[in-house]
Each structure stands twice: as C-alpha cells, then as structure tokens.
Amino acid sequence: MDRQQVDNAGGGNAAPGTVPGPPRLYIDACQCIGCAVCADVCSYQAMRMEVLQPLPEWDESACVRCGECQEQCPTAAIILSLDCA
Numbered sequence: 001m002d003r004q005q006v007d008n009a010g011g012g013n014a015a016p017g018t019v020p021g022p023p024r025l026y027i028d029a030c031q032c033i034g035c036a037v038c039a040d041v042c043s044y045q046a047m048r049m050e051v052l053q054p055l056p057e058w059d060e061s062a063c064v065r066c067g068e069c070q071e072q073c074p075t076a077a078i079i080l081s082l083d084c085a
Contacts, residue, residue, distance in 0.1 A: 023065050023080050025058050031077035032056070038069035038078060 034054050038047040046063035047056045070078040 021082075023082050025060070025063065025065075025069075026079040026081065027055055027058070028077045028079065029055055031075045033075055033077075035074065037072050037074060041068050041072045043068070 032055050034049065034056075036049040036056065038056050039049050043066075044062050044064055046059045047069050048059070049056050065080060067080050070080045
C-alpha cells in the first residue's frame with residue numbers, strides 16, 4: 001500500500017498515515033424491524049435472530065464483511081462502516 005492509499009484509507013475520518021481496522025457493523029435499533037432478512041441472506045451465519053430478541057445478533061468472527069445483509073435490509077438499519085458512528 002503506498003502513502004496515498006494509506007492517507008485515504010477509511011475515508012475522511014481516518015487520521016493521516018493510519019490504516020483502519022476491518023469495517024464494523026452497526027444495527028440501528030430505531031430502523032430495525034426484526035424481519036430476519038439479514039440472517040436469511042448471510043451465507044456465513046454471521047447474523048442470526050434469537051427467539052424473543054428484537055434485533056439480530058452479529059457474530060464478528062464469522063462475518064466476511066461482504067455487505068449482503070446491508071444491501072438486502074429493507075429498512076437500511078444495517079451500517080457497515082470504517083467509522084465509529
């Protein structure tokens with residue numbers, strides 16, 4: 001990775017010269033309707049709905065950060081980001 005790539009890695013919130021960690025997944029509790037689409041589309045079983053829980057659980061170690069859950073979420077409740085929003 002050259003200096004230009006390092007300086008621009010992670011978008012505008014990364015400190016110059018730093019390399020951010022892997023993207024994090026956030027679930028907006030106000031947007032999530034508990035439909036389980038994210039769990040249904042995840043090929044790696046990184047998202048799952050537990051009985052009587054309103055939000056899906058994310059298994060960070062199983063997630064490959066492909067973004068399929070984010071793309072398929074009908075309410076845009078899933079955010080895959082390098083930023084700590």
